[in-house]
Amino acid sequence: MALPNINPTETKSWKKLQEHFETISGVHMKSLFAEDEDRASKFTITWDDFYVDYSKNRITEETVKYLLELADEVKLKEAINSQFSGETINQTEGRSVLHMALRAPESADFKVDGVNVMPEIFDVKKKIEKFTNEVVNGHRTGYTGKRFTDIVNIGIGGSDLGPAMVVDALQYYKNHLTTHFVSNVDGDHVNEVIKKLNPETTLFVIVSKTFTTQETLSNANTIKSWFLKSADEAAIAEHFVAVSTNIANVKAFGIDENNIFPMWDWVGGRFSLWSAVGLSISLSVGYNNFENLLKGAHKMDEHFKNEDFSNNIPVVLALISVWYNNFFKAESEAVIPYSQYLNQFATYLQQGIMESNGKSVDRNGNPIDYQTGTIIWGEPGTNAQHAFFQLIHQGTKLIPADFIGFTKSLHNNKDHQDKLISNFLAQTEALLNGKTKEDVLAEGTADSLVPFKVFEGNKPTNTVFINKLSPESLGKLIAMYEHKIFVQGIIWNIFSYDQFGVELGKQLANKILHEFNNSADSVHDSSTQNLLNYYRGIS
Numbered sequence: 397m398a399l400p401n402i403n404p405t406e407t408k409s410w411k412k413l414q415e416h417f418e419t420i421s422g423v424h425m426k427s428l429f430a431e432d433e434d435r436a437s438k439f440t441i442t443w444d445d446f447y448v449d450y451s452k453n454r455i456t457e458e459t460v461k462y463l464l465e466l467a468d469e470v471k472l473k474e475a476i477n478s479q480f481s482g483e484t485i486n487q488t489e490g491r492s493v494l495h496m497a498l499r500a501p502e503s504a505d506f507k508v509d510g511v512n513v514m515p516e517i518f519d520v521k522k523k524i525e526k527f528t529n530e531v532v533n534g535h536r537t538g539y540t541g542k543r544f545t546d547i548v549n550i551g552i553g554g555s556d557l558g559p560a561m562v563v564d565a566l567q568y569y570k571n572h573l574t575t576h577f578v579s580n581v582d583g584d585h586v587n588e589v590i591k592k593l594n595p596e597t598t599l600f601v602i603v604s605k606t607f608t609t610q611e612t613l614s615n616a617n618t619i620k621s622w623f624l625k626s627a628d629e630a631a632i633a634e635h636f637v638a639v640s641t642n643i644a645n646v647k648a649f650g651i652d653e654n655n656i657f658p659m660w661d662w663v664g665g666r667f668s669l670w671s672a673v674g675l676s677i678s679l680s681v682g683y684n685n686f687e688n689l690l691k692g693a694h695k696m697d698e699h700f701k702n703e704d705f706s707n708n709i710p711v712v713l714a715l716i717s718v719w720y721n722n723f724f725k726a727e728s729e730a731v732i733p734y735s736q737y738l739n740q741f742a743t744y745l746q747q748g749i750m751e752s753n754g755k756s757v758d759r760n761g762n763p764i765d766y767q768t769g770t771i772i773w774g775e776p777g778t779n780a781q782h783a784f785f786q787l788i789h790q791g792t793k794l795i796p797a798d799f800i801g802f803t804k805s806l807h808n809n810k811d812h813q814d815k816l817i818s819n820f821l822a823q824t825e826a827l828l829n830g831k832t833k834e835d836v837l838a839e840g841t842a843d844s845l846v847p848f849k850v851f852e853g854n855k856p857t858n859t860v861f862i863n864k865l866s867p868e869s870l871g872k873l874i875a876m877y878e879h880k881i882f883v884q885g886i887i888w889n890i891f892s893y894d895q896f897g898v899e900l901g902k903q904l905a906n907k908i909l910h911e912f913n914n915s916a917d918s919v920h921d922s923s924t925q926n927l928l929n930y931y932r933g934i935s
């Protein structure tokens with residue numbers, strides 16, 4: 397069965413939202429708060445250890461009502477059911493989209509082509525658990541009998557960003573193994589990592605869903621050659637494992653069959669950290685913590701699937717984002733985690749959000765005349781405050797922002813935590829209220845400086861306050877954004893699970909690479925041709 401196929405701009409609710417927008421776009425949120433003392437609690441969802449306050453948005457109850465009607469009109473509920481029941485909702489690639497199955501309990505029933513996939517998921521999970529325990533406990537050793545000290549994840553895109561972000565985010569829970577990530581085809585990346593490694597004690601995890609990706613295969617081959625300078629071929633079986641759907645290519649690379657961790661084409665690369673792609677997570681924080689990450693994501697799946705839309709965190713966040721994207725014409729959204737552990741979170745989300753929803757044709761293949769995927773960016777607070785917050789506060793662009801914070805710190809330093817959270821709260825308050833001319837004058841500011849010190853305010857934020865950063869709460873948070881992506885793709889009537897837009901550059905790079913060593917027979921524009929000649933002349 398196909399996904400619903402409804403042009404959102406032709407729905408009744410879209411028209412209502414358009415008219416409603418005209419009445420609300422000039423309203424300051426300050427007055428919305430002043431008019432309704434229950435506003436904050438009306439627009440707050442509490443669920444498990446999540447407290448999500450979306451009251452600091454340019455919305456009223458009427459806005460939410462129309463947005464919820466939009467969700468109904470585009471048949472969001474049906475779409476969610478189609479996804480969870482394993483229908484081939486990735487229609488352009490003819491695949492199901494079932495990363496939720498990877499974090500479901502063994503008793504769950506997720507079917508692809510009528511076959512329950514839970515048994516094979518659990519076979520691989522058991523393999524991950526056994527392998528993790530053997531490496532962490534030192535029962536599995538390198539070719540000279542020494543225990544492993546270092547793990548190198550070799551992958552790119554979805555085979556790198558998720559594991560890298562999670563390993564960094566969960567460093568508090570880490571064991572003695574040092575984990576490295578090699579992704580870029582830039583040889584300086586792999587060589588800098590190699591400098592830190594001892595071949596006798598390093599385990600290499602090659603992660604590539606397709607096992608055809610230029611960057612990953614180049615890095616894997618470079619590492620293999622370096623490794624073989626100290627070890628012989630037989631040692632590869634002890635030091636190299638692979639995660640892939642392409643078993644034939646993995647074997648051709650020389651990886652022992654027992655060292656292959658399979659994945660499936662119904663797991664999109666950017667949603668794959670829950671599969672064996674997360675092997676380096678499991679190795680870094682131990683299998684139990686990896687399980688807890690999955691458990692958290694599963695809880696969010698249940699919330700998303702079963703909760704009424706008005707109280708459904710991913711749905712509400714997605715609708716608010718559509719409101720800004722399509723009515724206020726906001727181009728970007730910032731994600732600001734008040735946790736240094738989430739340093740790579742925005743980078744990770746960029747792939748998930750922008751690769752999924754960066755589309756400009758609808759599900760009929762027709763060009764779209766409304767906005768789709770938002771630009772995502774961000775950095776942890778408080779650092780971000782000292783970098784780009786000026787533009788959010790006083791620039792000309794509207795940048796809705798998600799503020800993510802944790803009520804408890806992991807190292808229990810109350811002094812730092814109070815300072816961190818006071819900033820976390822103060823920023824959304826400042827963005828809401830701004831600072832009036834009267835306030836500025838009352839501070840004794842010279843008249844000539846007043847205009848520069850006035851803050852308009854009325855800048856929207858969502859606050860996602862979570863009890864504490866743990867594998868489980870991180871799993872919930874990531875899954876929250878995954879479902880937000882899905883909801884937006886449904887509303888915009890696009891296919892969120894293909895990424896044909898990354899192919900053209902790859903094809904042309906291969907052609908140019910060929911030309912570096914062969915007489916050129918293809919024609920380029922004069923700019924590209926000059927640059928190519930310039931490189932050939934001096935390289």
Ligand SMILES: O=P(O)(O)OC[C@H]1O[C@H](O)[C@H](O)[C@@H](O)[C@@H]1O
Pocket residue numbers: 552553554555603604605606607608609612665666751895898
């Ligand atoms: O895991 P791989 O097959 O090596 O793919 C790695 C990445 O490369 C591709 O170009 C896609 O754009 C990404 O979605 C994918 O995650």
